[in-house]
Amino acid sequence: MTHSKDRLKRIFSPRSIAFLGATNNHTKWGYIVLSNLLNGDFHGNIYPINPHEKEILGIKVYSNLAKLPETPDMAVIIVPPSAVLQVIKDCVDKGIKAGLIITAGFAELGDRGQEMQDAILNLARKGGMVLVGPNSNGIMGISSQFYCTMPPLYPQPGNLSLVSQSGNLAATLSGNIIKRGLGISCYVSSGNEADLHTEDFLEYLMHDENTKVILSYVEGFKDGKRFFQIAKQVARLKPILMLKGGDTPAGANAAKSHTAAVAGADSIIEAAFKQAGIIRVHTIEELLDYSGAFISQPLPKGNRLGIITLGGGWGVLVADFCTRRGLKIAHLSKDTLNKLDKYLPSWWTRSNPVDMVGGMRGKVDKILEILLSSDDIDGIIILGLTGGILELASKYDSLPSGDELGRVAVENFAESLKEVIELRNYYNKPVIVANNFPVGNVEGFEKIFQREAQNIFCYTTPHQAAAAYVALTRYANYLYGID
């Protein structure tokens, strides 16, 4: 069944919620989630429901739903599994049109749980109520500061949205999104997907103007045909990065007792993802790495790559990786070579990768601009942006300590990154940066990576950078065929 945009909008941005299972016991989820919600400064009204309490966390408690002064947009449900059915009845009676069931203990536990889940679903559908979960770890809608999740996580506003059947993965991803300096628009842990499926959320996110990139973890499709139909529409407008769990018998078995998902055969999934334009990833790391590139880079218009490197080995690894995946290491024209000659020592290799032979600082903007302005190159990977040790040392009257070298490397990196961003924006071609200065503390770099993440997402290894670049190219190829 299709759900209207408005209904889902109220799930991510309810104007008011009833909170079933609210408690004053701080070792229960009913307290922790409510506390998280309050700490997030949720914009709407919160009505905790508990027959035995007067006040929880400073908020007035209602003994039951019937007593509420208004009909809330959504019910957040964290009562024991056996009580969920009655709660849904009460919600329907009150006219509540959406429910988030955080309670677990349904289809993922087998036949008996499946029956309970089916009964809940039937009741909700008859009552015109949509459900998220059960077995969800929560929802976030950042625009209304709706941080309604089990772990206390407060990502900043941003253009990533998350749909995950696993609450565990949703938490891991959003924890790492925070650590990497990225931001979120919507987050939903869809759990067992009794009612609303991954595809319903994808459809909603297609229209959410704050969502630019969708990250998703799925273990199984409740309605594969509809999923791929919708995913195909969404993927024309926004990249969907998807990690598929449960694609081996052992993994599928684990998934069944995790979110009650029935997984599909891997080869079918692979083909279907490709056809739908879904960017398949195989690790959490890829999901995060690629999302950073999609959020911060324009798509390449072709598959010819330029590589600028501070060291030979990194350049070789990136050339290998990208070539294996169908990219072309751009041939440098005579004109481009002649221009580069002005800024590089006589013994430079005059080929792509452009090896800066240990010297980059103060020239990277020149080199980068020559390559970006070439019609033979569709995008760039820069490996190392700190300047070499000799150049760093030459800023001092005597040789600085390793820590001091590390400090000035960070400084140079920050300056060069500014130039890179300006040129990238001007030429509107993707420029991916990886940097891993071996000397000194890494914290300085991490801070800059974080600060600039939504503007230009940086990597620490050549493979991360290359894989993210390849993902951009694949999506561009899906959208407008650049082979």
Add this chain to the structure above:
Amino acid sequence: MTHSKDRLKRIFSPRSIAFLGATNNHTKWGYIVLSNLLNGDFHGNIYPINPHEKEILGIKVYSNLAKLPETPDMAVIIVPPSAVLQVIKDCVDKGIKAGLIITAGFAELGDRGQEMQDAILNLARKGGMVLVGPNSNGIMGISSQFYCTMPPLYPQPGNLSLVSQSGNLAATLSGNIIKRGLGISCYVSSGNEADLHTEDFLEYLMHDENTKVILSYVEGFKDGKRFFQIAKQVARLKPILMLKGGDTPAGANAAKSHTAAVAGADSIIEAAFKQAGIIRVHTIEELLDYSGAFISQPLPKGNRLGIITLGGGWGVLVADFCTRRGLKIAHLSKDTLNKLDKYLPSWWTRSNPVDMVGGMRGKVDKILEILLSSDDIDGIIILGLTGGILELASKYDSLPSGDELGRVAVENFAESLKEVIELRNYYNKPVIVANNFPVGNVEGFEKIFQREAQNIFCYTTPHQAAAAYVALTRYANYLYGID
């Protein structure tokens, strides 16, 4: 040609060195490398050579080699490329038997450079002198505090040794080895390998008692037959983790102008690596991740894996990954299930992965011991070792802040890790831990990861842990066939 153990021993642990190209100009490598060497408190004598200086960095300078009071074990050579031939002549005349040529600008620049390199090699061979490089970024022999490298890097003593044709990669690897809390025995950037090849170093490291695991980056083999012959011998005794660059035409082209390597066809390399028992990796990340497992874990005696997880999604991903690579997700016997029932809630899934349903702290040692003591299980991956949020919250009188939750999670992690190590040691089966608590600061975990790295190397993602475990299994399978 084979080189005696003693000759190579003197390369990693010279009793005295002549330093050709020493200078008082702090923006030259001749100053920086010498400074790095001094800062490392090298155990042996250092004789800087420079006709125009009296003293450099507080050390007496000699105008030429002939003036030295003894014949040094090795010459470190950082003079311009055109001067190297004469320097080698002087070394041979002085009776020096080993040279490290850091100077670049030889075979990697083409035919003219190759000729120069050949001339140097001929002269050295006639004079009974072995050479490292040219185009090396240096050598470390930690036992004699011989830190003779271009970047100022001071890894602690440990059981990893590095052989890398790329100085860039050698620096990246050793920088990250430091950051991850691991340690090094020997490090050599073999550069163009005019004389000593990767296989010579492998052969030496086979006998180095401090070396337990060898990390290597190669772009090409100068003598493939001999390489594989030696690698096969070494791999029976010590794991060789190897990253091969230049295995695509574009990468090979880059490699040629980088270390003058001629790369082999990828499929041949793959088969040859397998036959020789070399563990092939494809990324810097894998090289580091696997080395941590090999340094800190016993090898599994079979391919049956137990998984303990704090969250369903992580367990699914690890089951998928390991199954795809031929491992068996161990079937839990009735006896094992009954034992586990005592420590897990009634609704636990009674299957492997053992999902701790959000509750682990205070039980992980029980669960782990039950699985480790089972004859049906050869090793364990633990996903999440902090305890769940409910358990952490229950330690407080009221709900702690996210930061405080993060802090106590770190504390619990450290305690549980101790128990894991004890049980792992007692049962002598590999136990790999991944942990990524989404709330609070990561620094606390990073410190523990670092501190324990050589004892038990921990990971932050399920894939890292699974891939490292698979690498252990593959090597065990090569050594004694555990399929």
